[in-house]
Amino acid sequence: MRKIAVFGGTFNPIHNGHIHLAKRFADLLGAEKILVIPTRVPPHKRARGLASASDRLAMCRLAVEGDVRFEVSDLEVRRGGPSYTADTLRELRKRDPDAELYLITGEDMFVTLEQWHEPETIFSLATVCAAPRNSAGSTALLRCAGKLKRKGAVTRIENIAYLPISSTMVRSAVKAGKDISSYVPHAVERYIRENHLYLE
Ligand code: ATP
Ligand code: MG
Numbered sequence: 712m713r714k715i716a717v718f719g720g721t722f723n724p725i726h727n728g729h730i731h732l733a734k735r736f737a738d739l740l741g742a743e744k745i746l747v748i749p750t751r752v753p754p755h756k757r758a759r760g761l762a763s764a765s766d767r768l769a770m771c772r773l774a775v776e777g778d779v780r781f782e783v784s785d786l787e788v789r790r791g792g793p794s795y796t797a798d799t800l801r802e803l804r805k806r807d808p809d810a811e812l813y814l815i816t817g818e819d820m821f822v823t824l825e826q827w828h829e830p831e832t833i834f835s836l837a838t839v840c841a842a843p844r845n846s847a848g849s850t851a852l853l854r855c856a857g858k859l860k861r862k863g864a865v866t867r868i869e870n871i872a873y874l875p876i877s878s879t880m881v882r883s884a885v886k887a888g889k890d891i892s893s894y895v896p897h898a899v900e901r902y903i904r905e906n907h908l909y910l911e
Contacts, residue, residue, distance in 0.1 A: 728876035818844035
Protein backbone atom coordinates (compact mmCIF):
# COMPACT_ATOMS: atom_id res chain seq x y z
CA MET A 712 0.00 0.00 0.00
CA ARG A 713 1.09 3.56 -0.66
CA LYS A 714 2.30 5.24 2.46
CA ILE A 715 1.78 8.93 3.08
CA ALA A 716 3.55 10.81 5.88
CA VAL A 717 1.40 13.66 7.20
CA PHE A 718 3.33 16.40 8.95
CA GLY A 719 1.45 19.30 10.55
CA GLY A 720 2.71 22.26 12.50
CA THR A 721 2.59 26.02 12.81
CA PHE A 722 5.80 26.21 10.78
CA ASN A 723 6.47 29.79 11.90
CA PRO A 724 8.87 29.34 10.16
CA ILE A 725 9.71 25.84 8.92
CA HIS A 726 13.31 24.94 9.90
CA ASN A 727 15.97 22.27 9.36
CA GLY A 728 14.76 20.28 12.41
CA HIS A 729 11.34 19.87 10.76
CA ILE A 730 12.79 18.84 7.43
CA HIS A 731 15.22 16.39 8.99
CA LEU A 732 12.47 14.73 11.06
CA ALA A 733 10.11 14.40 8.08
CA LYS A 734 12.76 13.04 5.72
CA ARG A 735 14.14 10.53 8.21
CA PHE A 736 10.67 9.24 9.02
CA ALA A 737 9.75 9.00 5.36
CA ASP A 738 12.92 6.95 4.74
CA LEU A 739 12.24 4.62 7.66
CA LEU A 740 8.60 4.16 6.69
CA GLY A 741 9.21 3.87 2.97
CA ALA A 742 6.69 6.67 2.47
CA GLU A 743 6.35 7.88 -1.07
CA LYS A 744 4.87 11.23 -0.11
CA ILE A 745 5.37 13.72 2.71
CA LEU A 746 2.48 16.12 3.11
CA VAL A 747 3.51 19.27 4.96
CA ILE A 748 0.41 20.97 6.35
CA PRO A 749 0.76 24.37 8.07
CA THR A 750 -2.02 24.81 10.56
CA ARG A 751 -4.49 27.66 10.51
CA VAL A 752 -4.14 29.84 13.57
CA PRO A 753 -7.49 31.30 14.61
CA PRO A 754 -7.60 35.11 14.76
CA HIS A 755 -8.08 35.24 18.54
CA LYS A 756 -4.91 33.21 19.01
CA ARG A 757 -2.85 35.23 16.57
CA ALA A 758 0.15 36.10 18.66
CA ARG A 759 2.62 38.80 17.74
CA GLY A 760 5.39 37.31 15.72
CA LEU A 761 3.13 34.92 13.82
CA ALA A 762 3.68 35.19 10.10
CA SER A 763 0.60 35.09 7.87
CA ALA A 764 -0.64 31.78 6.54
CA SER A 765 0.52 32.71 3.06
CA ASP A 766 4.04 33.54 4.28
CA ARG A 767 4.22 30.28 6.26
CA LEU A 768 3.03 28.32 3.23
CA ALA A 769 5.49 30.09 0.96
CA MET A 770 8.40 29.28 3.27
CA CYS A 771 7.35 25.62 3.47
CA ARG A 772 7.28 25.47 -0.33
CA LEU A 773 10.73 27.05 -0.62
CA ALA A 774 12.13 24.71 2.03
CA VAL A 775 11.17 21.54 0.19
CA GLU A 776 11.66 22.75 -3.36
CA GLY A 777 13.43 20.19 -5.49
CA ASP A 778 12.50 17.17 -3.33
CA VAL A 779 9.66 15.47 -5.22
CA ARG A 780 8.57 13.47 -2.20
CA PHE A 781 7.31 16.61 -0.49
CA GLU A 782 4.01 18.32 -1.08
CA VAL A 783 2.89 21.40 0.83
CA SER A 784 -0.85 21.56 1.46
CA ASP A 785 -3.05 24.56 2.23
CA LEU A 786 -5.87 22.29 3.34
CA GLU A 787 -5.88 23.53 6.95
CA VAL A 788 -5.35 27.22 6.31
CA ARG A 789 -8.19 27.17 3.79
CA ARG A 790 -10.58 25.33 6.06
CA GLY A 791 -12.53 27.64 8.38
CA GLY A 792 -12.48 27.16 12.13
CA PRO A 793 -9.79 25.51 14.20
CA SER A 794 -7.42 23.06 12.50
CA TYR A 795 -8.20 19.66 13.94
CA THR A 796 -5.90 16.84 12.89
CA ALA A 797 -8.85 14.42 13.08
CA ASP A 798 -10.68 16.43 10.38
CA THR A 799 -7.54 16.62 8.26
CA LEU A 800 -6.95 12.86 8.40
CA ARG A 801 -10.62 12.22 7.58
CA GLU A 802 -10.31 14.44 4.53
CA LEU A 803 -7.07 12.80 3.39
CA ARG A 804 -8.60 9.36 3.81
CA LYS A 805 -11.60 10.40 1.71
CA ARG A 806 -9.34 11.71 -1.04
CA ASP A 807 -7.18 8.64 -1.07
CA PRO A 808 -8.93 5.64 0.49
CA ASP A 809 -6.15 3.22 -0.43
CA ALA A 810 -3.25 5.07 1.14
CA GLU A 811 -1.83 4.27 4.55
CA LEU A 812 -1.50 7.43 6.64
CA TYR A 813 1.33 8.12 9.08
CA LEU A 814 1.14 11.15 11.33
CA ILE A 815 4.60 12.55 12.07
CA THR A 816 5.07 14.32 15.40
CA GLY A 817 7.88 15.54 17.60
CA GLU A 818 7.95 14.54 21.25
CA ASP A 819 6.27 17.66 22.66
CA MET A 820 3.26 17.09 20.41
CA PHE A 821 3.11 13.32 20.80
CA VAL A 822 2.88 13.44 24.59
CA THR A 823 -0.22 15.66 24.38
CA LEU A 824 -2.10 13.54 21.83
CA GLU A 825 -4.76 12.37 24.25
CA GLN A 826 -5.82 16.00 24.74
CA TRP A 827 -6.28 16.62 21.02
CA HIS A 828 -9.72 16.83 19.46
CA GLU A 829 -11.14 13.33 18.83
CA PRO A 830 -7.99 11.31 19.56
CA GLU A 831 -9.82 8.04 18.75
CA THR A 832 -10.48 9.31 15.24
CA ILE A 833 -6.80 10.09 14.84
CA PHE A 834 -5.84 6.63 16.12
CA SER A 835 -8.28 4.93 13.77
CA LEU A 836 -7.02 6.76 10.69
CA ALA A 837 -3.26 6.94 11.10
CA THR A 838 -0.21 5.34 12.64
CA VAL A 839 1.16 7.93 15.03
CA CYS A 840 4.91 8.41 14.66
CA ALA A 841 7.21 10.26 17.02
CA ALA A 842 10.87 11.00 17.63
CA PRO A 843 12.62 12.59 20.64
CA ARG A 844 12.91 16.31 20.95
CA ASN A 845 15.77 16.35 23.40
CA SER A 846 19.04 14.52 23.75
CA ALA A 847 17.68 12.07 26.35
CA GLY A 848 16.48 9.55 23.77
CA SER A 849 13.14 7.83 23.48
CA THR A 850 12.43 6.42 26.96
CA ALA A 851 9.69 8.93 27.78
CA LEU A 852 8.21 8.50 24.32
CA LEU A 853 8.06 4.73 24.63
CA ARG A 854 6.28 5.02 27.96
CA CYS A 855 3.72 7.37 26.46
CA ALA A 856 3.32 5.12 23.41
CA GLY A 857 2.43 2.23 25.73
CA LYS A 858 -0.36 4.31 27.23
CA LEU A 859 -1.69 5.35 23.82
CA LYS A 860 -1.62 1.77 22.55
CA ARG A 861 -3.99 0.78 25.34
CA LYS A 862 -6.36 3.43 23.94
CA GLY A 863 -6.22 1.90 20.50
CA ALA A 864 -3.38 3.81 18.88
CA VAL A 865 -0.84 2.24 16.58
CA THR A 866 2.44 4.01 17.22
CA ARG A 867 5.90 4.08 15.83
CA ILE A 868 8.73 5.57 17.86
CA GLU A 869 12.10 6.07 16.22
CA ASN A 870 15.27 7.35 17.82
CA ILE A 871 15.96 9.86 15.07
CA ALA A 872 18.90 12.16 15.80
CA TYR A 873 17.55 15.35 17.31
CA LEU A 874 18.52 18.68 15.76
CA PRO A 875 18.33 21.32 18.50
CA ILE A 876 16.35 23.90 16.53
CA SER A 877 12.93 25.47 17.11
CA SER A 878 10.97 28.14 15.28
CA THR A 879 11.15 30.21 18.47
CA MET A 880 14.96 30.14 18.21
CA VAL A 881 14.78 31.23 14.57
CA ARG A 882 12.43 34.12 15.37
CA SER A 883 14.57 35.39 18.26
CA ALA A 884 17.73 35.13 16.21
CA VAL A 885 16.16 37.19 13.40
CA LYS A 886 15.00 39.79 15.88
CA ALA A 887 18.48 39.98 17.40
CA GLY A 888 20.02 40.40 13.95
CA LYS A 889 21.85 37.06 14.21
CA ASP A 890 22.69 34.65 11.43
CA ILE A 891 20.07 31.93 10.87
CA SER A 892 21.76 30.09 8.02
CA SER A 893 22.36 26.97 10.11
CA TYR A 894 18.70 26.84 11.22
CA VAL A 895 16.75 27.19 7.97
CA PRO A 896 17.33 26.48 4.28
CA HIS A 897 18.89 29.36 2.31
CA ALA A 898 15.72 30.10 0.38
CA VAL A 899 13.78 30.45 3.64
CA GLU A 900 16.46 32.72 5.09
CA ARG A 901 16.22 34.91 2.02
CA TYR A 902 12.40 34.99 2.16
CA ILE A 903 12.48 36.06 5.81
CA ARG A 904 14.94 38.84 5.02
CA GLU A 905 13.21 40.10 1.88
CA ASN A 906 9.80 40.13 3.53
CA HIS A 907 11.04 41.66 6.79
CA LEU A 908 9.52 38.87 8.89
CA TYR A 909 10.04 38.40 12.63
CA LEU A 910 11.60 41.82 13.20
CA GLU A 911 9.21 42.68 16.03
P1 ATP B 1 7.75 26.93 18.04
O1 ATP B 1 9.08 27.15 18.69
O2 ATP B 1 7.15 28.17 17.46
O3 ATP B 1 6.79 26.16 18.90
P2 ATP B 1 8.53 24.51 16.67
O4 ATP B 1 9.96 24.50 16.30
O5 ATP B 1 8.11 23.74 17.89
O6 ATP B 1 8.02 26.01 16.75
P3 ATP B 1 6.17 23.59 15.35
O7 ATP B 1 5.62 24.13 14.08
O8 ATP B 1 5.51 23.99 16.63
O9 ATP B 1 7.73 24.00 15.42
O10 ATP B 1 6.28 22.01 15.31
C1 ATP B 1 5.73 21.18 14.32
C2 ATP B 1 6.11 19.74 14.65
O11 ATP B 1 7.52 19.55 14.48
C3 ATP B 1 5.81 19.31 16.09
O12 ATP B 1 5.35 17.96 16.05
C4 ATP B 1 7.16 19.40 16.78
O13 ATP B 1 7.27 18.52 17.86
C5 ATP B 1 8.10 19.00 15.66
N1 ATP B 1 9.45 19.55 15.77
C6 ATP B 1 9.80 20.85 15.69
N2 ATP B 1 11.12 21.03 15.78
C7 ATP B 1 11.65 19.80 15.93
C8 ATP B 1 13.00 19.31 16.09
N3 ATP B 1 14.04 20.12 16.13
N4 ATP B 1 13.16 17.96 16.20
C9 ATP B 1 12.09 17.12 16.19
N5 ATP B 1 10.81 17.53 16.05
C10 ATP B 1 10.58 18.84 15.92
MG1 MG C 1 6.25 24.04 18.86
